[in-house]
Amino acid sequence: MEWWEDEGLGLKKTDVEAMREAWRREKAAPEMLEFEEELVRRLREQMQLQEDTIMAMEGDGDGDDISTTSLQLQHMDLDRALFLLKSYLRLRLTKLQKHLFFYASLPHSSSPLSPQELLFCHRCLHATSRHLHHSLLSLLPSHYQSLSRQSTSSDHDDMLHSHSPHLDTFVFCKPTTDVGAFQLDDTGDDIVDLVVDDLYVLRYNSIRALVQSRRIHLI
Amino acid sequence: MYARRAAQLLQELSSCEEGQLPPYNGDKFDQVIRECEEHSRQFQSLIRDKDIETKNEDHYGSFIHHLSIIRNKRCLMAYMYKRAEVIQSYRWNVGRVLPREIQDKLNFSEQEYFKDYCGVIDSYMKDLDLDLTVDMVPPKDPYIRVRVLSEIGEVSLGDHAVSLTKDSFHFLRRTDAEPFISQGLMEEFVE
Numbered sequence: 001m002e003w004w005e006d007e008g009l010g011l012k013k014t015d016v017e018a019m020r021e022a023w024r025r026e027k028a029a030p031e032m033l034e035f036e037e038e039l040v041r042r043l044r045e046q047m048q049l050q051e052d053t054i055m056a057m058e059g060d061g062d063g064d065d066i067s068t069t070s071l072q073l074q075h076m077d078l079d080r081a082l083f084l085l086k087s088y089l090r091l092r093l094t095k096l097q098k099h100l101f102f103y104a105s106l107p108h109s110s111s112p113l114s115p116q117e118l119l120f121c122h123r124c125l126h127a128t129s130r131h132l133h134h135s136l137l138s139l140l141p142s143h144y145q146s147l148s149r150q151s152t153s154s155d156h157d158d159m160l161h162s163h164s165p166h167l168d169t170f171v172f173c174k175p176t177t178d179v180g181a182f183q184l185d186d187t188g189d190d191i192v193d194l195v196v197d198d199l200y201v202l203r204y205n206s207i208r209a210l211v212q213s214r215r216i217h218l219i
Numbered sequence: 220m221y222a223r224r225a226a227q228l229l230q231e232l233s234s235c236e237e238g239q240l241p242p243y244n245g246d247k248f249d250q251v252i253r254e255c256e257e258h259s260r261q262f263q264s265l266i267r268d269k270d271i272e273t274k275n276e277d278h279y280g281s282f283i284h285h286l287s288i289i290r291n292k293r294c295l296m297a298y299m300y301k302r303a304e305v306i307q308s309y310r311w312n313v314g315r316v317l318p319r320e321i322q323d324k325l326n327f328s329e330q331e332y333f334k335d336y337c338g339v340i341d342s343y344m345k346d347l348d349l350d351l352t353v354d355m356v357p358p359k360d361p362y363i364r365v366r367v368l369s370e371i372g373e374v375s376l377g378d379h380a381v382s383l384t385k386d387s388f389h390f391l392r393r394t395d396a397e398p399f400i401s402q403g404l405m406e407e408f409v410e
Contacts, residue, residue, distance in 0.1 A: 055378075072362075075362075075392075079393070080357075082354055083354050083357055086349060086354050086355075089347070090351055093343075119342070120339060120343040123342065123343075127339055128303060130335070131299075131331070131332040131335070132299055132303070135329070136299050140255055141255055141258075144292055151285070153285075159296065
């Protein structure tokens with residue numbers, strides 16, 4: 001614990017650490033993970049508290065070296081937490097935009113999106129669809145004007161294949177506990193012994209469940 | 220080979236640097252659209268009054284036209300969608316206002332799309348009460364020295380006002396300075 005945290009002045013280390021973990025996970029995963037609603041809310045509350053404290057201390061203006069340094073350190077603390085939070089949200093937004101149609105059509109119950117992200121998703125989809133329809137689709141022969149289907153004779157959304165996330169991407173990972181013999185695929189041919197803290201490179205979809213249950217870290 | 224022009228459009232796009240766009244090639248785009256119209260006409264004439272079940276040369280001929288339209292459509296969609304992705308990135312890397320040289324590369328619908336996209340992003344950031352377009356780089360010092368490049372005038376920063384006159388130096392919070400820096404009105408002064 002830093003000395004200024006002793007005074008109750010800094011951000012709770014565990015929450016910032018948890019945010020860093022969530023950020024790392026989100027960065028490495030090819031799909032959008034469950035939105036960390038609680039964590040984000042708590043972190044923002046603390047950041048607001050921290051900012052109020054800083055403003056109050058700046059107002060007191062002791063001017064001596066210790067107060068100035070303490071203020072600067074708290075500022076840096078705050079800036080770093082803010083960067084983490086914003087980067088986390090930006091990472092999610094990038095993935096969301098990359099797989100817009102996919103996330104827009106996921107049923108609400110299985111959607112990893114926050115309420116704000118869901119709104120964004122639909123608005124962005126609306127703007128994009130409108131633009132594509134206006135500048136291209138409406139100019140094509142009839143029967144070929146659908147955004148999601150190549151033509152009216154298609155029986156599924158064959159224009160949108162590239163829009164689902166590629167879950168078979170390789171990721172670096174480290175188990176958090178001894179998982180033991182783990183089956184990587186459906187046939188049972190590929191079995192790997194997952195030892196705690198050892199580094200592995202595996203396909204994301206084989207360890208997806210482990211990531212969700214936090215039994216494995218993504219690097 | 221059908222869809223040659225459409226493929227050329229895509230080649231134009233891919234030979235451009237990442238994050239940049241070639242000017243919208245309206246001429247070639249329109250040519251591809253007209254090709255599709257022609258394919259559609261040919262298709263119609265081949266299947267007219269014909270029994271759908273008869274698998275003769277006309278049937279297969281019409282199928283070629285159908286597939287050609289689809290190929291052209293996929294190429295054009297890839298062209299427009301990739302351009303749309305780059306246009307989105309402009310909001311993040313350039314800002315809300317596009318310089319003339321970028322605007323000239325976009326067709327009218329694309330210019331409208333940029334505005335719409337900016338609106339969607341702004342709504343999202345407003346919902347969160349966070350400006351995600353600043354703090355894009357991990358922070359170093361919370362305060363930085365800056366030199367004002369163009370006259371900005373009186374600005375209210377936090378709880379006090381600062382007079383940002385041309386060529387003046389200031390010691391500001393990084394977050395306060397960033398919007399000015401990204402617009403080129405200010406620069407970070409490194410000793």
